[in-house]
Amino acid sequence: MHMRVIKTAFQVTVLFAAFLLLLTVNAGAMINGITGTTFNLTAKTGHISTPDGGSYLIWGYANGTGLAQYPGPTLIVNQGALVRVKLTNNLTVAGGGTPPNVSIVFPGQQVTIASADPGVPGILTKEAASGKTVTYQFTATNPGTYTYYSGTDSALQIEMGFMGTIIVRPTKGANFAYNHQDAKFDRETLFLLTEMDPRIHQAVENFGPAGVVGTDYLANYFPVLWFINGRAAPDTMAEPMAPWLPYQPYNCMPMMHPGEKLLMRVVGGGRDLHPFHHHGSHARVIARDGQLLASAPNTGPDLSTEVFTIQSQPGSTIDAIFEWTGKGLGWDIYGTAADGPEFIHTCNDTIVVDGFDDATHEYCADHDKPFPVTLPTNQELAFGGFYSGSPFLGSLNSLPPGQGGLNPNGGYTYMWHSHTEKEMVNYDIFPGGMMTMLLIEAPGVPIN
Amino acid sequence: MNSILKYSIMAVSVGSFLSMMSVFPANAGVSVQCPGDTDGSATWTGSEVQPPNTKCMHLGAGDGFITMADGLSQYIFGFSNLTGLVTRPVFPAPADDVMMAGMLGASFPAPPIVLDEGDEFYLTLTNVGMAVRPDLFDPHTVHYHGFPQAAPIFDGVPDSSISINMGSSLTYYYKINDPGTYMYHCHVEAAEHMQMGMVGNLYVRPAQDGTTKIYGGKTYTRFAYNDGDGSTGYDVDYPIQIGSFDSAFHNASEAVQPLPFALMVDNYPMLNGRGYPDTVNPASLPAPAENGGKVSQKESSLVTADRGQRVLLRISNLNVTRFYTLGSMGISMNVIGKDAKLLRGPDGKNLYYKTNSVTLGGGQSVDAIIDIPADAISGRRYFLYTTNLNYLSNDTEPFGGMMTEIRVN
Numbered sequence: 001m002h003m004r005v006i007k008t009a010f011q012v013t014v015l016f017a018a019f020l021l022l023l024t025v026n027a028g029a030m031i032n033g034i035t036g037t038t039f040n041l042t043a044k045t046g047h048i049s050t051p052d053g054g055s056y057l058i059w060g061y062a063n064g065t066g067l068a069q070y071p072g073p074t075l076i077v078n079q080g081a082l083v084r085v086k087l088t089n090n091l092t093v094a095g096g097g098t099p100p101n102v103s104i105v106f107p108g109q110q111v112t113i114a115s116a117d118p119g120v121p122g123i124l125t126k127e128a129a130s131g132k133t134v135t136y137q138f139t140a141t142n143p144g145t146y147t148y149y150s151g152t153d154s155a156l157q158i159e160m161g162f163m164g165t166i167i168v169r170p171t172k173g174a175n176f177a178y179n180h181q182d183a184k185f186d187r188e189t190l191f192l193l194t195e196m197d198p199r200i201h202q203a204v205e206n207f208g209p210a211g212v213v214g215t216d217y218l219a220n221y222f223p224v225l226w227f228i229n230g231r232a233a234p235d236t237m238a239e240p241m242a243p244w245l246p247y248q249p250y251n252c253m254p255m256m257h258p259g260e261k262l263l264m265r266v267v268g269g270g271r272d273l274h275p276f277h278h279h280g281s282h283a284r285v286i287a288r289d290g291q292l293l294a295s296a297p298n299t300g301p302d303l304s305t306e307v308f309t310i311q312s313q314p315g316s317t318i319d320a321i322f323e324w325t326g327k328g329l330g331w332d333i334y335g336t337a338a339d340g341p342e343f344i345h346t347c348n349d350t351i352v353v354d355g356f357d358d359a360t361h362e363y364c365a366d367h368d369k370p371f372p373v374t375l376p377t378n379q380e381l382a383f384g385g386f387y388s389g390s391p392f393l394g395s396l397n398s399l400p401p402g403q404g405g406l407n408p409n410g411g412y413t414y415m416w417h418s419h420t421e422k423e424m425v426n427y428d429i430f431p432g433g434m435m436t437m438l439l440i441e442a443p444g445v446p447i448n
Numbered sequence: 449m450n451s452i453l454k455y456s457i458m459a460v461s462v463g464s465f466l467s468m469m470s471v472f473p474a475n476a477g478v479s480v481q482c483p484g485d486t487d488g489s490a491t492w493t494g495s496e497v498q499p500p501n502t503k504c505m506h507l508g509a510g511d512g513f514i515t516m517a518d519g520l521s522q523y524i525f526g527f528s529n530l531t532g533l534v535t536r537p538v539f540p541a542p543a544d545d546v547m548m549a550g551m552l553g554a555s556f557p558a559p560p561i562v563l564d565e566g567d568e569f570y571l572t573l574t575n576v577g578m579a580v581r582p583d584l585f586d587p588h589t590v591h592y593h594g595f596p597q598a599a600p601i602f603d604g605v606p607d608s609s610i611s612i613n614m615g616s617s618l619t620y621y622y623k624i625n626d627p628g629t630y631m632y633h634c635h636v637e638a639a640e641h642m643q644m645g646m647v648g649n650l651y652v653r654p655a656q657d658g659t660t661k662i663y664g665g666k667t668y669t670r671f672a673y674n675d676g677d678g679s680t681g682y683d684v685d686y687p688i689q690i691g692s693f694d695s696a697f698h699n700a701s702e703a704v705q706p707l708p709f710a711l712m713v714d715n716y717p718m719l720n721g722r723g724y725p726d727t728v729n730p731a732s733l734p735a736p737a738e739n740g741g742k743v744s745q746k747e748s749s750l751v752t753a754d755r756g757q758r759v760l761l762r763i764s765n766l767n768v769t770r771f772y773t774l775g776s777m778g779i780s781m782n783v784i785g786k787d788a789k790l791l792r793g794p795d796g797k798n799l800y801y802k803t804n805s806v807t808l809g810g811g812q813s814v815d816a817i818i819d820i821p822a823d824a825i826s827g828r829r830y831f832l833y834t835t836n837l838n839y840l841s842n843d844t845e846p847f848g849g850m851m852t853e854i855r856v857n
C-alpha cells in the first residue's frame with residue numbers, strides 16, 4: 001500500500017530544509033523536558049507524522065492540558081525530590097467502545113500509591129480507568145537516566161506511544177550525570193530509540209484496541225519505521241517544538257565544540273535492540289539503568305569502557321560521554337600557511353599543559369602539518385549537503401551551485417545512527433529513520 | 449535472468465562504460481596517491497623507495513557475483529583489490545587495465561585491511577562503476593568504522609563530505625594510532641550498498657608486537673593490544689566478520705526493481721562472506737561464471753591451531769538487519785577487547801571476562817581469545833556458530849549458515 005521510492009532527490013531536499021530551519025533557532029545545550037516535583041500527565045490520542053508523508057495514530061502522555069506527545073514528556077527532577085505523577089485517562093477509542101485503563105511504571109524507582117487512591121488494581125501497578133486519575137509517588141533517590149512507560153497491556157500500549165524518559169539530576173549539579181567528577185559534562189543529548197509497526201496503529205485507529213485482537217501483529221511484530229525522540233530523520237534535525245510536528249516536540253541534534261564533553265543519554269524505548277553508532281570517536285559508557293559503573297561508592301566510573309557503537313537494549317538506559325578533539329589525525333585541522341594567509345594560527349599549550357591549545361583544544365603535535373593528499377577535482381566528486389567545501393574545521397570553500405549549504409559555519413558533521421542500517425529508512429526511503437547528525441562547530445562559533 | 453543473457457548485457461555495459469571514460473578530462477580519472485610510488489601501483493617496486501611507516505592500498509568499488517553455500521549465484525556490490533596494478537602514466541593505457549580488473553571484480557567480504565599502529569595509510573578508492581547496473585551512477589566511499597578522532601573528509605559519510613564518482617579515484621589518509629578490531633564499509637546509500645556487500649575486515653596490530661612478554665608461563669611476541677603484561681598475547685589470529693544477505697533484495701537490485709528496504713529479512717547468514725560448510729573450506733571458492741571468472745570469495749573462516757595455542761578471534765558484525773549471537777561450543781572465549789578498545793577501566797582495572805557467547809549488532813566488534821587445551825586431540829573440532837538457531841541455514845537448506853569450525857592440528 002505504501003509508496004516504494006528508491007533514493008529521491010526530494011528526500012535530500014527535505015533533509016536540507018529541516019537542517020536549515022534548525023540553524024535559525026535556539027538549539028539548546030540541555031535536554032528539553034519539564035521540571036518540577038509534581039507532574040500532571042494526561043493520556044490522550046494524537047497523530048504523529050513521518051517524513052515520507054505518513055500519519056499515524058498514537059497514544060501519548062500529555063503535559064496537563066497539552067497535546068499527546070510521542071514520546072511522553074521528559075521529566076527532569078532533582079535528586080532527593082519527592083516526585084508526584086498524576087495520570088488522568090482521557091483516552092478515546094474508535095467505535096465508541098470503552099477506552100482501556102492506562103498506567104505508568106517507573107523502573108528503578110520505589111513507587112508508592114496511596115491506599116485511598118481511586119486507581120484500580122492492575123497486574124503491574126494501579127491504573128486509571130477512563131476519565132479517572134491515579135497518582136504515583138516516589139523519591140528520586142538516585143541520579144541518572146531512567147525510563148517510564150505503560151504498565152497496562154504493555155505490548156500494545158508502549159507501541160502506541162506510552163513511554164518517556166526521567167532524568168534525575170545529582171546534588172553535585174546540573175552539569176553532572178552522577179555525583180562524581182568523572183560524570184561531568186558540557187552538553188547533553190537524549191536519544192530515545194523506538195520502532196513502529198504501522199499495522200497496529202492503523203488497526204487501533206479504525207477499530208480501537210479490539211482491532212488488534214485476533215491479529216498476529218503483536219506476536220509477529222514487524223517495524224518499518226524508526227525514531228529518535230519520536231522523530232524520524234530528517235525531522236530529528238528540525239527545531240524542537242516545531243509547529244508542523246505538534247505531537248513530536250523533541251528533536252535530536254547534538255552539537256558541541258572540540259574538547260567539550262557531550263553526555264549521551266540513550267534510552268531503549270521500544271522492544272528491539274539497536275546498535276547506535278556514533279561517528280567521530282569512541283564514547284565512554286559510564287552508567288547503565290541509572291547505575292554508575294563503579295566498583296565502590298566513591299570510585300567514580302572505574303568499570304567504564306569506551307565503545308564506538310552503543311548497544312541499546314529495550315527498557316534499558318545508557319549514559320555515555322563523548323569527546324572529540326581530532327587528536328592524532330596527522331594534519332592540522334585548521335589548515336596551514338600553505339593553504340592561505342587566513343589559515344595562519346597558533347597552538348598555545350602553556351597554561352594547562354596537556355598537549356592541546358589552551359583555548360581551542362587544538363592538538364598541538366599536529367599543528368602546522370600539511371593536509372596529506374590532493375583531493376580530486378570537483379567534477380569527480382559528489383558533495384554532501386553538510387560539506388563545507390573545505391576539509392578544515394571552521395572553513396568554507398566554494399562548491400558547485402546547489403551543493404552543500406547546510407553547514408554555514410564550516411563545522412564538522414558526523415552521522416549518528418542505528419547500524420542496523422535498514423532502520424535508517426522511512427519505509428523504503430533512505431536516508432531516514434533512526435538517524436541524526438552531530439555538529440562540531442569550530443571554537444568560538446556560538447552554539448545556542 | 450539466465451547467465452547467457454546476463455553476459456551479453458555485461459559486454460554491452462562494459463563497452464559503453466569504457467567509451468564513456470574517454471570523455472573525462474585529462475586531469476580526471478584513476479589516480480593513486482602513495483608516497484614513494486611513481487607508477488601508481490600503490491606498491492614499491494624497482495627503484496621506488498617505501499618511506500618508513502607507510503602503507504598503501506588501492507581498492508576498486510563496483511559490482512560482481514558470489515556463490516552462496518546452496519549454490520545460488522548472487523549479484524553484489526563490493527570492493528576489489530587493485531593494489532599492484534600500474535596506473536601511471538595516466539589514462540589511457542594502464543588505467544584501462546585497472547578498470548577492467550575492477551569491473552565485476554567485487555569480492556565479498558571486501559579485501560581485508562591489516563595495519564600496524566604508527567602506520568601512515570594511503571587508501572585509494574577507484575569507482576569502477578556497476579557493469580550490471582549501467583543505469584546507476586552511484587558514488588562510493590570507504591568508512592573506516594570506529595576510527596577514533598575522525599575527520600569528516602576521510603570518514604566516508606557522503607552527507608558530511610565527499611564521495612567519488614565513476615571513473616575517478618579518491619585517496620584517504622589515515623594516521624593509525626589505535627590498535628584494535630575495526631571494520632570498513634561503503635557509507636553511500638548505506639542500507640543498500642552494505643546489504644549488497646560493500647563491507648570488510650579491518651584491524652590494527654599494536655606497537656607492542658615484536659616485543660617479548662611472558663604470560664601464563666608462555667612467551668608471546670604478538671598481542672591484540674598494548675596490554676603491558678602480555679595478557680592479550682596470541683599465537684594465531686583470525687578475523688571473523690558476521691554478515692547476512694537478503695537474496696530478494698539482491699535479486700531486486702539485479703533486476704532493476706524497487707528495493708525493499710524496510711521489508712529486508714536476511715536469509716543467507718554468513719561468516720566472512722560464506723555459509724557453512726563453505727566457511728571451513730580453507731581455499732578461495734571457485735570463481736562464479738557470471739563475473740567472467742573472477743575469484744570473489746577469498747576469505748575462509750576455518751580456524752586451525754596447535755594444541756596449547758592461544759587463538760585470537762577478531763569478531764565484527766556488518767550485517768544490516770539484526771543482532772547475532774555467536775556461541776563457542778565446547779570451549780570458552782576470553783573477551784579481552786570490545787569496539788577496538790582493550791577491556792580495561794580508566795584506571796587500568798581488568799574487565800576481561802570468560803563467556804561462551806558474544807552478542808553483536810551491526811557495527812560492533814569483540815576480541816576474544818580461545819585457549820586450545822594442551823591435551824586436545826589432534827583433529828578435534830570446536831564449533832563457532834550462531835545460537836540464533838534459525839540462522840543455521842543457507843536459505844531453505846538446513847545445517848548451514850552462520851557456523852565455522854576451530855580445528856586442532
Ligand SMILES: [Cu+2]
Nearest residue numbers: 588634636641
Ligand atoms: Cu557504495
Ligand SMILES: [Cu+2]
Nearest residue numbers: 277591593811
Ligand atoms: Cu559503520
